[in-house]
Amino acid sequence: MQHVCALADVPVGEGLRIDSVSPPIAVFRTEDDEVLAIDDTCTHQDASLADGWLEDCWVECPLHASRFDLRTGAVDAPPAKLPVRAHAVEVRDGEVWVALSDAVPHLPPGVTYEAS
């Protein structure tokens, strides 16, 4: 696992984009104080899901409202058609650790990242 941020960096009900991994991921802290992580970039167009609307354990893309399940990365409805990856998270002593998925990320057209 790798350390990505402090729990205190992520307010309850919000998400944080983590640029130190590639492609970037988003760490979310739900209203129930559950911490979950998925790829940050929507699979439809280059938008940061960390800036999306968090509700229960879904996040809605801020641009075109496709919703992603924070537990599985599954997408509910177009325009996004492909899932994002979900990453295993552990919170230890107020620090957030992530085990990145080894699946191939689905990035939107025109977006490329070097794998970290």
Next chain:
Amino acid sequence: MTTTEEPVTGSSLIPTLPGSAYVDPAVFDAECERIFEDMWFCAARESDLPKPGSFRTVQVGRESILISRSRRGEVRAFYNVCRHRGARICTEDAGERARSFQCPYHAWTYDFDGKLIAAPNLTKMPDIDRVEYGLRRVHVRTWLGYVWVSLADAPPSFEATVQQEVVDRLGTLDNIAGYDVANLSVGRRIVYDVAANWKLIVENFMECYHCATIHPELTEVLPEFADGLAAQYFVNHGAEFGEDVSGFTIDGSEGFGVIPGLEEDRDRKYYAITVKPQVFVNLVPDHVIFHRMYPMAADRTVVECDWLYLPDVVESGRDVTASVELFHRVNQQDFEACERTQPAMSSKLYAAGGVLVPSEHHISEFHEWVTHKLTPTGG
């Protein structure tokens, strides 16, 4: 036969503004810049924005303004202009957004505080300041249950302008407090699209020389209006209901219960207040009639009129028709008169304007005020 272009000094008659003041687009432009976009402008009823993301768009001077409520419930107002390429963010007059305001052109997306929260490829442009490129805010005040906005960089004092108009008319702000206008509910709203210059509507509201001629129902309820004297001339004077009149209704029939907290000597009186540049307030014992004008062009003004009642009157679904009908007719009669006047404003005969009789002389103070505002050094 001789004709006189201007009244003789000391005569009963004093001149109005020239006809061009009511038709010239350049004058209207100057009024937008120096009056509507510079002063406090009453833009919407707070209850038009019941929750975060509720919005209204209104024209203030030459600008479209988007009024909404933040996630914390605070009223916000923005220029309705995308900071990217300038598209209108919201094109409807009113509506609701669940999450954000999104420009329909390139999907620049703003939260309800105006901050830019998302845009295609925004993460590749980390130098874009999301507040600096957020929706541009305008100043907001709430008073009497209305949202007042000012587009000025440094707005005038709300107390010295808006509230002073009420003090000048009623003597003190306490004298309007008893009506509890902020907590009344909108029982009826009627929007009038009037083909007349906004100043004709203000002038009409300021005088009662026309009352006995065009307002038969109103003059029945308020007999002293038949003498043609200005209803707003004397500080804290209210027009008394006629002896056989029970309420401020189309037929003088009983209205609703008096607004609690109202002083006893106001329980059979009508008060009218002009809050320059675009608000009229009418106070009667059981309701308040609140006019907001939206000047759209030199020859067009939209007037939104709210009839406000105690919340239980509206919630219990009581029939407000009898009281709405009285002032609705007054509005129709007044706006018809203004529309009859507007075409003559460009007549050769009216180039130098018309005249004011003594019971209308106080209108010249309004004319001086407008003229002063449009003078480059004017305040």
